[in-house]
Amino acid sequence: MPSLADLLARAQTSLVAGDSRGCLHACDGILATQPQHPEALHFAGLAHAALNDRAKGIDCIRQAVGSAPTFAAAWSNLGSLLMDEGHLAEAEHALRTAIRHGQPSFTSPLYNLGNLLRHQGRLTEAEDAYGKVLAVSPHHHATLYNLASTLQEHGRLDAALALAQTALRLAPQHAESAFLVGNLLRTQGRLAEALTAYDTALASDPDHAACHTNRGNLLSEQGRPLEALAAFQTALNAAPHNERYASNLLCALHYIDGITPEALLDAHLFWDQRYGCPEPRPAPPRPSRTGQPLTVGLVSADFGCHPVGWFCLPLLEGADSQDMRLVLYSDRLNEDQNTHRLEQAAFAFRRIRECDDEQVAEMIAADGIDVLIDASGHTGHNRLSLFANRAAPLQASWAAYVGTTGVAAMDLLLADACQIPAGDETLYRERVIRLPVGYVPYAAPPYAPPPQPRQMGAPLTFGSFNNPVKLSEGILQQWALLLGSVPTARLLVKFRHLDDPATAQHLRMRFAAAGGDISRLDIEGGAPHAEMLAAYHRVDVALDTAPYSGGLTTLEALWMGVPVITMPGRTFASRHSLSHLTHLGLAELCGQDWDDYRAKAASLITDSARLARYRDTLRPRLQASPLMNGAGFARHLSQALRAVWEET
Known part of the structure; x- marks a missing residue:
């Protein structure tokens, strides 16, 4: 024993x-x-x-x-x-x-x-x-x-x-x-080193979907949209049931040269077919709200110093609570001064980051929300699954995403006649509602410096302060041709990701490959927002990007007295600047084709008197326009939503 x-x-x-x-x-x-x-x-x-x-x-x-x-x-x-x-x-x-x-x-x-x-x-x-x-x-x-x-x-x-x-x-x-090393380096803006770390991780674990995703985000930040698209596809291949990875892929498509609205619609419909809710909650009845406030909820992770935050501020601060009560459901992690300003302006402010969809849906029901607006689309930290299962009687997409979400339970897409021209309704799954005063309002930061007269003797300077992911091969080719037609002009490209020397060098190489003269290309990295806005003092004409147009970036250039030349395409993402300029009465800055885009830019930058007029008048023109009339935008939004609400 x-x-x-x-x-x-x-x-x-x-x-x-x-x-x-x-x-x-x-x-x-x-x-x-x-x-x-x-x-x-x-x-x-x-x-x-x-x-x-x-x-x-x-x-x-x-x-x-x-x-x-x-x-x-x-x-x-x-x-x-x-x-x-x-x-x-x-x-x-x-x-x-x-x-x-x-x-x-x-x-x-x-x-x-x-x-x-x-x-x-x-x-x-x-x-x-x-x-x-x-x-x-x-x-x-x-x-x-x-x-x-x-x-x-x-x-x-x-x-x-x-x-x-x-x-x-x-x-x-x-x-x-x-x-982890890659994520930390990327947070510090050391993009080339971060990319090496991600590649090291993938050498050990080729199916690391999160690493492929973050690598795709980094490649986007470096202005490499095609490579980013491939990385997002690889992430989805490794984790085919992850709807977030599929959403990343959809977002990336908007930056690709030659993308069509038909292809975008097909891709978004496929997302909903695979990841949406096959049997959403039925839409509750819509009792008349005549003589009563309409209660509208907005859901986003971007209620802060982010384009969505800047677009929402004039709406919330201009809304009449007797007409429309605005309740914010915030998924934001890092709150800032804009978050607190939005919280003060909202009828109610709910923090939902720690809540699952069911808890948020219960909150929305308890708040008596009539219309629920998604202000994320397929961007990061979205709540499309909440909308796919229907959390409110009427649901709409607005402000954050650039076109259809593809979600069957998303009833409305809020736009204007510039973003979605008449006849293009079939390119969007949602019912298109066109607001008469632009698709978003704008609130300028209070710390923005005033426009400054052009410095004597300064070189003629085109500028783009857009995210490098918007710098497609096609737009770089157009800018190279433009500089060739104005031999004395320079091009200033400025954005925070360009602090990374390897990323800046990659942009130089791409510009050279597009036929550009890199000796006339100035690249600068990030700066605090007020300093970044002050950098427009050195820009004569801002050049819009394609196929993804500037939104907030265009408005900021105009606020600083700098005219923006745009060339709209057929997609929603390509038409932001067209909308802003049209509602300012500045259609003369919108190209009819690429030859016209370059001709307008070349003519304008050599017309000092016209540039001076723009420098003096753009800010007051913007201030007096519907784009900065938050109360007016709120009224038009309420009227549009009420008209749909009262339909039988």
Whole structure:
């Protein structure tokens, strides 16, 4: 008959070898004669847990620590099992008990305590726990990685990057470490280094869908839309059931030269067919709101210093609550001064980041929302799944997305006659509602400096402050031809991603390949918003992009007294500037074709008197226009929504 020591050794060996039933058999031999034997109970608990009977495993280990209250390893494993089951308070007690009774070199409970605290958002305490592990085991890879992730969440990016890079050096094949390094470098604007880190991660894990996605986002930021599109497609291939990855692909399509509204419609309809809700909630009845306020909800993650935030401000601050009550449902992570300004202007402001769709739908119902407006579309952190399952009697898309969402339950698309010309209704799944005063209003930042007269002797300068993802091969070719026709002019391209030297150099190479003279191309990176606006003092004529036109960027150039030359196409994304300029009475700045685009720009930049008039008059013209009349926009929006609401 085997001795107790033999049975314990057999139980441990079996457990390590993955033979959980063999471990239990050995433990049973001990517990038959010593039912409170702590080590046997401990091994039995771990074996039961390995066999997916966690409740029995927890019960056995509870008995073990009951028999041996200072049994640190048992307390540690009990804490881990309780944490896995979501019993966090009990888990924390068990882990702290293990730490109290264990030797200083016993770091497992400290590591798991750090994980628990991080999960609870107690980042400072988690950082302390991980730090104590590293004080004993400075090369503990998992702790280095988790502490780096914790510091990232704390916003301590430099320290996080140093730890993540150490973790990657210790485990060069660990894809998650390389992925984290890439994310941290990208956050710091070090795009070329981040791309290398992403490629390192993918070399270890070629099907890492999130890495392909972030790599696609980075390539977009570098102005490489075709490569970004391929990365998003690879991410979707790796995770075909992820609707977010499919949405990324749809967003990327709008930046591709030659994309047609027909192709965009087909792609968005396919998204809804595959990822939408096949049986959404039925639309509730719409009782008359005559003589009553219409209650309108807006859902977005961009209620802040973002184009959506700037477009929403005049609407909210101009709306009459006796006519239309505006309730904001905010998914925003990093709130700012615009967030707080929007919150003050809203009838009600709900933070929904921690809520699932069902909770948000219940909130919307409790708020009595008549019309729910999506202000995200397929962009990041969207709630299209909420709309797909119908959360309100009437649902509309507005302000954020550039065309159809494809969602069957999205009833309306709010636009104007410039964004969607008459006859193009069949290119959009939603019913098109054209507002008479432009598709969005504009609120200028209060810190924007006034326009300045052109400096004597300064070179003639075209400018584009658009996101590099909008700098398609086609538009670079047009700009190269334009510079060739105005030999004394320069081109200033400015955006925050261009701080990265490799990204700036890539743009130079693309411009040269398009036939441009790179000696006349000036590239600048980001700046605080007020300084960026002041940079328009050095620009004579702003050049719009294609096939994705400037929206807020165009309005900011006009606010700074700089005329914008645009060439609209057929897609919604290509017609933003056309809308803004038309409602300002500036159709003379809209090209009829690319030859006309270049001719208008070349003629304007050499007409100093006309440039001076624009510099003096564009801001007051914008101030007096419907684009900056928030109250007027709110009235027209209310009238349009009421007209649909009252239909039988």
